[in-house]
Amino acid sequence: MKTKTILGSLAIGLMTTSFTALAEPPFGDEADVAFAKALWGTLQEHGLVGENRTMSAPYAGRHPHGAFLDTMDRQEFSVEDATGPVIVKRNYGGEDLSKEAVWNDPDQYLGAVTVMFKREGYDPDNHDWFWAKYLPDGSLDTNPEGRPLAGRVAKGMEQGCIACHATAPGDDMVFAHDRFQ
């Protein structure tokens, strides 16, 4: 009886530990949020996000990104102590959307800015991408639980940037190389 109780509480103890581990998502912690902030700031300095950004020709998008997209990349991009390629995608949505409407007034239709930045050694299982989803003002979008979408989103989970981008052709989790400018 006694042994059983001890084993029982051990099992509960172990379960609690693994639940705690699961409860902490692999993204959106303080360090991820700070890095996402630095990333946005640097993108802004390079005219890739924010008011004075340059834009490429919008094209019809694919789910779950916007109805129209415009995507730009830079091969050598430095944020804090990391240097690597960055891909910035602007996601447009709204009523009666057309390429011309987006081109003429991008701010009216911009719903989100999704970014992939390669940080060497950050997540070797997933080609070292740092993922972030920003709202047009540069604040981070969140998941339904309020967790900021920045970092390894959502490593080990069935849905999210990583799970979906893992299905991209090629071997770097990137879908549309041909679209970048």
Ligand code: HEC
């Ligand atoms: C259900 C699938 C799916 C999910 C989830 C998803 N994406 Fe994508 N993503 C795509 C597809 C498909 C494209 C290609 C769109 C196109 O250009 O036609 C794409 C394109 C991109 C691109 C341009 C580079 C490329 O792969 O072509 C970036 C950057 C990006 N996504 C970031 C993100 C981020 C950040 C998240 C999570 C917040 C995310 N994506 C979640 C499917 C997904």
